[in-house]
Amino acid sequence: MLRPNPLSRAIALLEGPQTQGRGTPFWASFAVVVAIACAYPLFADGYDVGNNVYFFNWTFMALGLSLIWGYGGTLSFGQTAFFGVAGYSYGVISINLGDAYGLTLFALFASVAAAALFAALLGYFLFFGRISGVFLGIVTLSVTLVLERFMAQTAGPEWRVGLARLNGYNGMGSMPSLTVPWFGGDIVLFPDVQLYYFTLALLVVSYLGLRILVNSRFGNVLVAIRENPQRAEMLGYDIRVYQLVTFVIGSAFAGLSGVLYTSWGNYITPASMNMTAAALPIVWVAVGGRSDLTTTLIGTLVVLAGFQALTIHGSQYALVVMGVLLVLTVLIAPRGLIFGLGTFLAKCFHHKTTAGRE
Amino acid sequence: MAILETRELNKWFGGLHVTSGVNFSLKQGEIHCLIGPNGAGKSTLFRLILGEHLPTSGQIVYEGVDITKAKSFERIRKGISVKFQVPGIFKALSVRQNLQIALQHHRRPEDLDEEIDRLLEFLKLTEARAQLAGNLSHGQKQWLEIGMAVGLKPRLLLLDEPTAGMTPDETAATGEMVQALNRDGVTVLAVEHDMAFVRQIAHKVTVLHFGKIFAQGTIDEIVADERVAAIYLGDAHA
Numbered sequence: 001m002l003r004p005n006p007l008s009r010a011i012a013l014l015e016g017p018q019t020q021g022r023g024t025p026f027w028a029s030f031a032v033v034v035a036i037a038c039a040y041p042l043f044a045d046g047y048d049v050g051n052n053v054y055f056f057n058w059t060f061m062a063l064g065l066s067l068i069w070g071y072g073g074t075l076s077f078g079q080t081a082f083f084g085v086a087g088y089s090y091g092v093i094s095i096n097l098g099d100a101y102g103l104t105l106f107a108l109f110a111s112v113a114a115a116a117l118f119a120a121l122l123g124y125f126l127f128f129g130r131i132s133g134v135f136l137g138i139v140t141l142s143v144t145l146v147l148e149r150f151m152a153q154t155a156g157p158e159w160r161v162g163l164a165r166l167n168g169y170n171g172m173g174s175m176p177s178l179t180v181p182w183f184g185g186d187i188v189l190f191p192d193v194q195l196y197y198f199t200l201a202l203l204v205v206s207y208l209g210l211r212i213l214v215n216s217r218f219g220n221v222l223v224a225i226r227e228n229p230q231r232a233e234m235l236g237y238d239i240r241v242y243q244l245v246t247f248v249i250g251s252a253f254a255g256l257s258g259v260l261y262t263s264w265g266n267y268i269t270p271a272s273m274n275m276t277a278a279a280l281p282i283v284w285v286a287v288g289g290r291s292d293l294t295t296t297l298i299g300t301l302v303v304l305a306g307f308q309a310l311t312i313h314g315s316q317y318a319l320v321v322m323g324v325l326l327v328l329t330v331l332i333a334p335r336g337l338i339f340g341l342g343t344f345l346a347k348c349f350h351h352k353t354t355a356g357r358e
Numbered sequence: 359m360a361i362l363e364t365r366e367l368n369k370w371f372g373g374l375h376v377t378s379g380v381n382f383s384l385k386q387g388e389i390h391c392l393i394g395p396n397g398a399g400k401s402t403l404f405r406l407i408l409g410e411h412l413p414t415s416g417q418i419v420y421e422g423v424d425i426t427k428a429k430s431f432e433r434i435r436k437g438i439s440v441k442f443q444v445p446g447i448f449k450a451l452s453v454r455q456n457l458q459i460a461l462q463h464h465r466r467p468e469d470l471d472e473e474i475d476r477l478l479e480f481l482k483l484t485e486a487r488a489q490l491a492g493n494l495s496h497g498q499k500q501w502l503e504i505g506m507a508v509g510l511k512p513r514l515l516l517l518d519e520p521t522a523g524m525t526p527d528e529t530a531a532t533g534e535m536v537q538a539l540n541r542d543g544v545t546v547l548a549v550e551h552d553m554a555f556v557r558q559i560a561h562k563v564t565v566l567h568f569g570k571i572f573a574q575g576t577i578d579e580i581v582a583d584e585r586v587a588a589i590y591l592g593d594a595h596a
Contacts (some may be wrong), residue, residue: 017455217462224459227448235460236434
């Protein structure tokens with residue numbers, strides 16, 4: 001038997017029953033898309049590049065929700081809470097430590113860790129208390145809204161952590177951008193191109209890392225819990241631990257979104273944790289196809305771009321359109337519009353190739 | 359030697375005494391069937407053994423160890439396995455993946471594929487391995503779940519109405535599967551209504567009635583017992 005080469009072994013880790021897309025055609029397309037994304041800043045203006053960074057920022061939160069909800073079967077409304085915790089943590093840490101010596105990168109890791117820790121604490125009570133289904137959604141939504149209310153009342157001068165003022169409803173600003181220490185001078189990830197490549201690289205690594213996770217033995221158990229938690233437990237798995245670990249990882253991704261967003265715009269407000277903000281990730285992920293990372297990613301980018309275009313032209317109507325989109329998804333393609341489209345195209349392609357052989 | 363014992367086991371649901379002082383002993387290596395009219399407390403006794411319900415009082419001892427307060431997954435890890443009445447499978451996953459999830463925790467990665475193939479053949483599901491489990495026939499779903507339960511290499515297998523909804527041929531084939539497992543050393547405790555199936559597999563039968571053990575013996579002794587016939591017709595009270 002031939003020993004598989006390292007590349008095919010690596011690709012084997014990325015493929016499996018839990019993800020759409022496999023084989024040379026898929027990975028060739030993936031390489032082309034990444035190459036186009038890398039070349040994009042060469043022929044786009046600074047505003048558009050920065051705008052794409054804004055879109056990329058949200059995809060981590062969506063991928064995290066896909067893991068928790070699409071793969072694990074737990075509908076969490078709390079992504080924005082962890083987004084906010086990490087965003088505010090980044091502000092507090094980076095304002096106090098400054099941006100020299102790569103300390104903003106430390107702030108990034110510490111803030112994501114803070115979101116993960118908060119998720120671990122909340123998740124422990126939820127999963128070990130056997131709270132599931134709609135009740136878990138209600139509790140996570142409540143936590144988000146409580147955090148929003150809390151941060152909104154921190155306007156007074158007494159609400160400060162060291163040098164960092166929380167500033168109530170107006171939000172916290174003036175935190176430094178992410179800065180990478182480099183020979184001959186730090187690279188400030190504020191000019192859009194550098195931040196674009198940094199975020200794109202993080203996105204590619206996160207996407208591939210999550211693909212490996214969901215196709216691993218851990219991922220197998222995760223989808224088993226989604227399908228039938230009682231059976232999964234009766235196969236000897238402590239499902240509470242699997243659910244908790246998934247919740248923490250998914251929430252940490254929301255935290256990463258929070259840090260990137262805060263660093264990108266140099267501000268964060270309590271409104272980033274309000275009812276609308278909490279509902280939007282659900283729409284992105286549901287419309288794309290929550291049970292697959294690729295459809296979640298594509299769906300999120302498409303819906304975000306559409307939402308922004310609508311906001312520019314139609315103001316508040318954009319939110320109504322989002323609601324309609326969610327209802328249509330539930331009625332027409334419950335597994336997601338992009339997922340449905342992908343399945344349809346795959347069927348047509350399969351049909352053509354089979355017909356060609358006959 | 360008893361592999362499983364319940365001592366003075368009681369379970370109350372509000373004012374309802376569902377399991378009433380049950381002292382039950384299951385010998386290692388036997389196939390034991392639990393029968394009784396609807397509401398006799400068979401399923402509750404199963405759930406108590408599995409840890410899905412905790413008893414109000416009493417003790418459950420498995421292989422000499424008190425497991426009364428152990429979590430369900432801990433009991434499974436100790437060597438107990440279960441097949442539910444309604445097929446408890448992962449419908450949106452393939453047949454092969456269902457078995458992989460059951461086996462992956464207990465096998466070395468290099469042995470996994472071979473073991474799954476062997477199990478697929480034993481379950482007569484080789485042809486259907488790539489199908490979604492939700493698309494199988496009812497009987498095949500039941501077999502798949504038996505396969506998942508057996509894949510854990512249990513020493514005690516609990517079967518809750520394993521032949522419910524099966525054709526006579528499927529029922530007979532299931533009986534052969536259970537007997538084959540028993541020959542390999544697995545102790546079996548089954549709740550069953552189908553008396554032909556009980557006759558096919560049972561070494562010993564326990565009749566439950568109003569949450570209490572009403573009679574025990576071989577299938578012939580149970581069938582000959584007029585009191586048992588009477589409770590099925592609704593004439594007797596324990």
